[in-house]
Amino acid sequence: xxxxxxxxxxxxxxKSAKFQIGLVVTLVIAVVATAINIQDFKLRxxxxxxxxxxxxxNKYEVLIxxxxxxxxxxxxxxxxxxxxxxxLTTLTIPDRLTGYMGSRGAERQRSLSGxxxxxxxxxxxxxxxxxxxxxxYNAVSEEKSFGTLKLALANPVPRHxxxxxxxxxxxAIVLGSLFIASTASVLLMLxxxxxxxxxxxVMRILNLVAxxxxxxxxxxxxxxxxxxxxNRPSTALMILLQLWIILVVIYPHLGxxxxxxxxxxxxxxxxxxxxxxxxxxxxxxxxxxxxxxxYKGDRSPETGRRYFELQALESQKSHEVDLDxxxxxxxxMRLAQNLCLxxxxxxxDRMANRYARTGLDEYERFMQGLARYWQTKYLGLQKLRYxxxxxxxxxxxxxxxxxxxxxxxxxxxxxxxxxILCLMSLILFVLAYAAFxxxxxR
Amino acid sequence: MxxxxxxxxxxxxxxxxxxIVVFALLLILVPVxxxxxxxxxxxxxxxxxxxxxxxxxxxxxxxxxxxxxGVVQPSPPPLPATALxxxxxxxxxxxxxxxxxxxxxxxxxxxxFVIAILLSLAALIFSYDAVSGEKEDGTLKLMLANSLPxxxxxxxxxxxxxxxxxxxxxxxxxxxxxxILVNPRVDWMGANWGALxxxxxxxxVYIFFFEALGVLISxxxxxxxxxxxxxLCLWVLLVLVIPNLSPYLASLLSPAPSRIxxxxxVSRLTDVERDNLGRQLRAEKMRDLVKRYPLLxxxxxxxxxxxxxxKDPAFREAVAARTREIQAVWxxxxxxxGEKAEVLRAxxxxxxAAQTRLARIVSMISPLADFTYWATDLTSTGLRNxxxxxDLSDRWDLAYREYSRSKTAALQKKDPAVDWWxxxxxxxxxxxxxxxxxxxxxxxKSALGxxxxxxxxxxxxxxxxxxxxxxxxxx
Numbered sequence: 001x002x003x004x005x006x007x008x009x010x011x012x013x014x015k016s017a018k019f020q021i022g023l024v025v026t027l028v029i030a031v032v033a034t035a036i037n038i039q040d041f042k043l044r045x046x047x048x049x050x051x052x053x054x055x056x057x058n059k060y061e062v063l064i065x066x067x068x069x070x071x072x073x074x075x076x077x078x079x080x081x082x083x084x085x086x087x088l089t090t091l092t093i094p095d096r097l098t099g100y101m102g103s104r105g106a107e108r109q110r111s112l113s114g115x116x117x118x119x120x121x122x123x124x125x126x127x128x129x130x131x132x133x134x135x136x137y138n139a140v141s142e143e144k145s146f147g148t149l150k151l152a153l154a155n156p157v158p159r160h161x162x163x164x165x166x167x168x169x170x171x172a173i174v175l176g177s178l179f180i181a182s183t184a185s186v187l188l189m190l191x192x193x194x195x196x197x198x199x200x201x202v203m204r205i206l207n208l209v210a211x212x213x214x215x216x217x218x219x220x221x222x223x224x225x226x227x228x229x230x231n232r233p234s235t236a237l238m239i240l241l242q243l244w245i246i247l248v249v250i251y252p253h254l255g256x257x258x259x260x261x262x263x264x265x266x267x268x269x270x271x272x273x274x275x276x277x278x279x280x281x282x283x284x285x286x287x288x289x290x291x292x293x294x295y296k297g298d299r300s301p302e303t304g305r306r307y308f309e310l311q312a313l314e315s316q317k318s319h320e321v322d323l324d325x326x327x328x329x330x331x332x333m334r335l336a337q338n339l340c341l342x343x344x345x346x347x348x349d350r351m352a353n354r355y356a357r358t359g360l361d362e363y364e365r366f367m368q369g370l371a372r373y374w375q376t377k378y379l380g381l382q383k384l385r386y387x388x389x390x391x392x393x394x395x396x397x398x399x400x401x402x403x404x405x406x407x408x409x410x411x412x413x414x415x416x417x418x419x420i421l422c423l424m425s426l427i428l429f430v431l432a433y434a435a436f437x438x439x440x441x442r
Numbered sequence: 443m444x445x446x447x448x449x450x451x452x453x454x455x456x457x458x459x460x461x462i463v464v465f466a467l468l469l470i471l472v473p474v475x476x477x478x479x480x481x482x483x484x485x486x487x488x489x490x491x492x493x494x495x496x497x498x499x500x501x502x503x504x505x506x507x508x509x510x511x512g513v514v515q516p517s518p519p520p521l522p523a524t525a526l527x528x529x530x531x532x533x534x535x536x537x538x539x540x541x542x543x544x545x546x547x548x549x550x551x552x553x554x555f556v557i558a559i560l561l562s563l564a565a566l567i568f569s570y571d572a573v574s575g576e577k578e579d580g581t582l583k584l585m586l587a588n589s590l591p592x593x594x595x596x597x598x599x600x601x602x603x604x605x606x607x608x609x610x611x612x613x614x615x616x617x618x619x620x621x622i623l624v625n626p627r628v629d630w631m632g633a634n635w636g637a638l639x640x641x642x643x644x645x646x647v648y649i650f651f652f653e654a655l656g657v658l659i660s661x662x663x664x665x666x667x668x669x670x671x672x673x674l675c676l677w678v679l680l681v682l683v684i685p686n687l688s689p690y691l692a693s694l695l696s697p698a699p700s701r702i703x704x705x706x707x708v709s710r711l712t713d714v715e716r717d718n719l720g721r722q723l724r725a726e727k728m729r730d731l732v733k734r735y736p737l738l739x740x741x742x743x744x745x746x747x748x749x750x751x752x753k754d755p756a757f758r759e760a761v762a763a764r765t766r767e768i769q770a771v772w773x774x775x776x777x778x779x780g781e782k783a784e785v786l787r788a789x790x791x792x793x794x795a796a797q798t799r800l801a802r803i804v805s806m807i808s809p810l811a812d813f814t815y816w817a818t819d820l821t822s823t824g825l826r827n828x829x830x831x832x833d834l835s836d837r838w839d840l841a842y843r844e845y846s847r848s849k850t851a852a853l854q855k856k857d858p859a860v861d862w863w864x865x866x867x868x869x870x871x872x873x874x875x876x877x878x879x880x881x882x883x884x885x886x887k888s889a890l891g892x893x894x895x896x897x898x899x900x901x902x903x904x905x906x907x908x909x910x911x912x913x914x915x916x917x
């Protein structure tokens with residue numbers, strides 16, 4: 001019996017104008033956005049390759065660039081915004097990246113809209129979720145207002161079969177649209193010769209599609225619930241649209257605003273005062289050694305090494321302050337994210353950014369890699385300068401790389417968000433079910 | 443008659459569920475946003491004045507010329523308008539990504555967001571069934587059966603809809619303004635009132651555009667559900683997709699060379715290639731010099747040359763000529779390569795400017811971009827203000843250089859052997875950088891472009907709605 005209902009519902013959906021319009025819009029935007037993002041990625045990749053040439057050469061000021069992520073074609077995330085250039089010296093472990101690649105793109109985008117970039121994640125978060133609302137808002141409410149619900153239930157069909165049939169059919173349509181949109185985007189990526197997807201990238205894309213499915217299912221469950229609850233389809237649609245605005249547009253923004261307001265971070269001046277205080281105990285010795293080395297011409301190896309060690313120590317101390325600041329910033333962001341825990345859009349964004357390696361986690365991983373590189377390889381190179389000048393002149397700048405995150409790690413890290421989405425869907429389905437069983441169908 | 447229709451439209455909407463939700467949302471959202479932004483502003487003012495005080499203290503203690511340049515950099519003060527509009531001025535210093543990374547990572551709420559995103563969506567939600575709904579209910583037939591011109595109905599619907607949205611928004615704005623005005627730390631002045639009034643006027647046009655768009659779509663559809671579907675698709679396109687894609691589109695249509703590549707090419711031109719050219723020119727010059735001064739033909743060591751020059755005036759003259767002319771050769775090489783590099787840089791600047799301009803033009807198809815430009819330029823929080831600030835700081839820079847020149851001249855006059863770079867000076871008379879907001883009239887004039895586009899778009903959509911409604915079949 002369920003099979004018949006599902007088939008009938010699916011056919012109904014396929015014939016409907018809203019499905020056809022929705023699918024066309026989704027496909028067009030997904031393809032256009034992906035095509036543009038691919039070109040953008042190509043430019044950034046070229047810039048990165050050109051910039052890497054700069055990494056060679058200067059041995060004292062070593063420049064490190066953050067590579068653009070290949071999956072940013074699908075989920076731009078923060079990849080463009082977060083800067084991409086770090087310069088290492090004995091005096092500084094960079095705490096943030098600056099950069100030509102990040103800054104200009106960011107400037108352009110922020111001047112225009114409150115939303116982030118247009119990409120596959122945008123298609124899912126905004127367009128497909130709207131489509132879900134449109135597909136589901138009248139699932140029950142319209143049959144009720146047309147009076148067909150009475151007729152359908154006059155047959156020996158158990159109520160839960162009817163609801164289940166409708167639910168499954170709607171899900172099939174939603175997931176089918178998601179499948180089409182993601183296949184189109186991924187195919188477009190695959191035909192580009194300069195995009196090489198590793199096995200882990202493919203796994204990550206699959207995870208991304210799965211996260212999208214979870215997000216859309218949650219919206220579907222919500223829409224079905226409202227549709228069961230409300231008798232007039234137009235009222236159901238209005239309620240759903242308002243809920244959509246709140247959940248997708250307002251709530252995520254407000255969460256950040258509130259977190260920023262109730263969790264003050266130290267300003268730049270405070271930070272530099274803290275850094276100064278941290279180095280205070282060594283300040284006198286540092287000044288003495290520096291004057292001896294630089295102004296009094298004391299070039300003995302001991303003085304040179306001590307001068308170098310103290311410089312490194314100062315960087316280390318201020319890096320610790322930066323790390324502490326970073327931890328506070330992370331805490332502030334956690335608060336923002338936790339405040340937004342009930343918005344499926346935020347949960348989806350976090351998962352998508354994690355899978356595409358375009359979120360803050362990847363950035364932090366890069367920065368940690370940078371600090372480790374500074375402590376082990378870079379300092380090792382600089383030490384040579386004071387110990388064995390000839391070896392220093394011969395030495396090459398050591399290669400930089402940082403450990404990449406395994407897909408399994410990303411997967412485990414996103415379990416909470418996935419669980420919350422599943423739980424949301426489940427609760428809403430159960431509520432819809434309960435409401436439908438008790439519904440007055442006349 | 444028109445008034446009756448408008449009144450009917452307003453009365454109809456006011457009791458509807460959607461109106462109540464939107465009104466409640468605005469009443470909460472606007473004051474909360476303004477409250478948060480005002481706190482932000484006050485914090486920034488405190489930081490700014492303490493930073494300024496810090497600089498003054500520093501200048502009293504260590505005013506050497508070797509420190510001055512780094513310490514007295516101009517920085518823009520926070521503006522009261524940022525209590526309403528975040529804009530992009532706060533990120534002038536984006537290169538360094540210094541003050542506050544959070545807004546870079548998360549776009550935040552402000553007045554422009556509320557108007558551009560929320561009110562546009564609300565306008566469509568209010569108007570999607572303006573015609574199709576009445577058609578479905580059968581009331582359109584009835585209405586037209588009276589001796590009522592169609593254009594009056596249309597006007598009534600669009601104006602009624604605009605007012606239904608605009609008045610609750612104004613009410614919420616009053617609450618927001620109270621939040622600002624009761625805060626004694628916010629210096630809200632006449633020009634701010636003027637700018638706010640103009641922004642709100644722009645908002646009215648913006649809402650009108652979306653009401654007219656809703657009515658247009660509504661009169662082209664037979665069912666309201668299809669109408670809202672189309673409306674929302676267009677909304678996503680106009681408000682979210684076009685503005686965000688326009689920079690990328692512009693970079694594809696009008697490509698600019700990569701900055702990093704140009705920099706590398708410039709450094710190659712002024713380094714390796716300059717050396718090659720210089721050596722080649724020097725060799726030529728040397729051949730020429732040897733012809734004129736045969737004395738220079740045989741290579742001798744520097745020490746020998748020195749003794750020889752002391753004895754032989756002809757040789758001394760020849761060496762002086764060589765030094766002079768070789769220096770001229772290197773100057774020439776520097777000039778030639780410098781010009782080549784300058785061409786490359788100018789080309790890059792020109793192409794980047796063209797790209798930015800194109801992005802702006804493409805984005806102006808979207809009413810959201812037009813309104814955003816209008817609002818941010820008027821409140822001195824937009825791109826125009828960035829240029830204005832640069833202008834002011836360039837002017838200050840000139841004054842500062844003039845000051846340091848006269849100051850060092852005075853120092854040298856007192857003591858010709860003075861090490862002016864490392865001597866403490868009294869800089870109480872140094873010109874301080876003072877930011878002055880651009881006059882409202884100038885801001886208004888510069889923002890007229892986007893407003894004109896918005897008006898043209900609105901009139902166009904209104905015309906389309908008119909023709910579509912005239913020809914609509916009310917049955």
